[in-house]
Amino acid sequence: MKSIAGIYESRQKGGRRWVFIVAAIACMMLGSLYQYSWALFVLPINEEFRWGFPAIQLTFTIYTWVATWVQPLAGLVADRYGPRRLNMIAGVVAGIGWIASAFADSPLMLYFSYGLGSLGVGVFYATSVNTAIKWFPDRRGLATGLVTFGFGSGAAVFNLVISNLIQTSGYRTAFLNMGIVMVIVLSAGALILNYPHADWKPTNWAVPKLSNTKFKETRHQFSTVEMVKTWQWWVLYVSFVFVSSLGLMISAQMTTMGRALNIPVGLITLALVTFPLANGSGRIIGGAVSDKIGRESTMTIYFVAFGTLSFFMVVFAGNPILFVVLVTLIGLMWGPIFTFYPAVIGDYYGRKNSTTNYGLTYTAKAWGGLLAGYVASLLVLVFGGYSMPIVVSGVISLVSAALIFPRFMKAPKNRI
Numbered sequence: 411m412k413s414i415a416g417i418y419e420s421r422q423k424g425g426r427r428w429v430f431i432v433a434a435i436a437c438m439m440l441g442s443l444y445q446y447s448w449a450l451f452v453l454p455i456n457e458e459f460r461w462g463f464p465a466i467q468l469t470f471t472i473y474t475w476v477a478t479w480v481q482p483l484a485g486l487v488a489d490r491y492g493p494r495r496l497n498m499i500a501g502v503v504a505g506i507g508w509i510a511s512a513f514a515d516s517p518l519m520l521y522f523s524y525g526l527g528s529l530g531v532g533v534f535y536a537t538s539v540n541t542a543i544k545w546f547p548d549r550r551g552l553a554t555g556l557v558t559f560g561f562g563s564g565a566a567v568f569n570l571v572i573s574n575l576i577q578t579s580g581y582r583t584a585f586l587n588m589g590i591v592m593v594i595v596l597s598a599g600a601l602i603l604n605y606p607h608a609d610w611k612p613t614n615w616a617v618p619k620l621s622n623t624k625f626k627e628t629r630h631q632f633s634t635v636e637m638v639k640t641w642q643w644w645v646l647y648v649s650f651v652f653v654s655s656l657g658l659m660i661s662a663q664m665t666t667m668g669r670a671l672n673i674p675v676g677l678i679t680l681a682l683v684t685f686p687l688a689n690g691s692g693r694i695i696g697g698a699v700s701d702k703i704g705r706e707s708t709m710t711i712y713f714v715a716f717g718t719l720s721f722f723m724v725v726f727a728g729n730p731i732l733f734v735v736l737v738t739l740i741g742l743m744w745g746p747i748f749t750f751y752p753a754v755i756g757d758y759y760g761r762k763n764s765t766t767n768y769g770l771t772y773t774a775k776a777w778g779g780l781l782a783g784y785v786a787s788l789l790v791l792v793f794g795g796y797s798m799p800i801v802v803s804g805v806i807s808l809v810s811a812a813l814i815f816p817r818f819m820k821a822p823k824n825r826i
Contacts, residue, residue, distance in 0.1 A: 427545040427612075430603060434538035434557045437497075437599035439564030440592045441504060441531040444473055444524070445658075446565030446686045447572050447588075449665045454581040455520075463666060464787040465517050470662040472525045474779020477532035481769030482634070484533040485540070489765045493537035493603055501596030504530030508589030512582040527589075534596060535561065536772070537603060539748075540765040543756040544605050548612050550756050551705070555697025555749040562745045563690025569682050608762065631760035632822075637767050640822040642758060647774050649810035650751055653713055654778030656720055656803035657744035659786045660685065660737060662779075667796050673730050684738040689745035696746025697753065705754040706816040712750070713814065716743035717807030724797045724804075758821050 448470050455466055487496055507527010514520040538557050546553035568588070575584035637643050660667070664685065668678035700708040719740050726732040755768045786799040813819070 427606075430541050430545055431553060431556055433599045433602040434541045435560035437501075437534050437596055437603070438538050438557060438560030439567065440595050441534050442561040442564035442686070443508075443568060443572070443588060443592070444477070444504075444528060444531045445470075446562075446661050446689075447569055448473070448662055449682060450569065450572055450576060451581050451585075452663075453665055453669075454576055459515075461517055464784060464791070466520075467662060467783045467787045468517070469520055469524050471779050471783035472521050473528045473531075474658065474783065475776040476525045476528035477535065478773045478776040478779070480529050480532035481536040481772050482766055483769075484536045485763075485765030485767070485769030488537050488540070488605070489763055492605055493541075493765075494600060496533055497537055497600035497603055498597060500530035500533035501600050502530070502593055503527060504534065504596055505589045505591075505593030507531075508585045508592060510589075512585035512589070530596070534599075536765055536769045539752045539768065541603055541605065543752055543764045543768070544761050546612075547756070547761060549701060550753045551697035551699075551701035551749060552694070553697075554753045554756075555694040555746070558693045558697075558745070558748045558752075559690040561690070561748065562693050562741075563686050566683050566687035566690065569686070570679075573679060573682070631762035632758075632767065633763055634766050634770055637759050637763075638770070640758075642819065642822050643771070645813050645819060646751065646754065647771060649713075649813045650747070650771065650774035651777040651781075652806035652810040653716075653744070653747050654775045655781040656716065656800070656807060657689070657740065657747075658775070658779050658782035659799060659803060660740060661689075662783050663786065663796075664737065668733065670790075670795060671728050671733060673733050677730050677734050681734045681737045684734060685741040688738045688741035692742040692745040693749045695742075697749040700746075700750060700753060704816065705750055705757060706814055706819045709747075709750050709754075709814045710811050710816065712743050712746055713807050713811035716740050717804045717811065719743060720800050720804030720807065724800050 452463065452466055455461070456463060484496060484500075504527050507523055507525075507530065510523035510526065511520060514523050538560075539554060542553035542557045543550060572584045572588060575587060632640075664681060665678055668681065673681075696708060696712060716739075719736060723736050723740070727736055751771060752764075752768045755771055756764050759767050781799075781803075786796075789799045789802075790796055792798075
């Protein structure tokens, strides 16, 4: 008997591959709660235990490190053996992480439970993004944007529910109930997600010719070792570290940032919805634009935009309405980085090892998370506010724009 995913195998035509994209989006929406709903738990945890914000925000840093560094290994397994069994384990682990966090009564217990669940989130992120890369070589930017939209916008759907649970029943109930939902949804998604055969390609599609300067795909399928020997990958990696920090800081510390600026609670809650919604929708828009005008040009434009917005944040965020507007705009311009990087890795280095190759590239987010979580909290204590960490993030975003500028950034050799 065929499996659920077997109905939609890679020899089928056209629209069937969209089933995998829909499943990937659903899985990403639940996995995103680890990142984009974390800010809702910081104050309730501190009010109960008084551990201090740096100690609590270390949990977020642990999440970013675990969820990113597991991806190269997960990618190696998924590229070689397929993603389904790996995803089944990951779905259970991700749900158990939040369930166990409901019972944590010390920082170490919270670090362990949240870190454990982060393993599952990292696996699902790697396999879901690469579902788009492998099934959509013809519309890689758009497909990757749709999948990462799920991760960027999932909290917009669930944060109101989680916030209500926290207010009515406590943060432990929110962890417990949503952890159970994660187990159910992610396990179902694991039954559906699958990769195409290595020689699969869309009907009537061929690798674009050299004359198409806006979009090309390498004919040579780079191994991970070959990839890291190219200078382009190191430029991409460093720029990824830089540009990830600002949005991660806002998503991790939005509640405490808003309180420090005396923003009304209702507007902070609104921002907790508009930020991930803009973050997610921006990924689709950015991916589609990059398919049209080229990855490097699009990345340069976006990096300049949200770097500039960070300076506006320092000057104008004390106004409650402008706080919500600027946070939302930063989400819109920052979210697409998680579309750009997997797409450009697929363009430059091929589809065959894309899960492993992007998994290694994605570890840049761990360093960005270190800046955004623990380091940013320490800077707030030292400088008495968020201005310094936001300014630093803005400056390095502009540096990233210079690094990725099309006249400097050229694809590696063996590209047709």
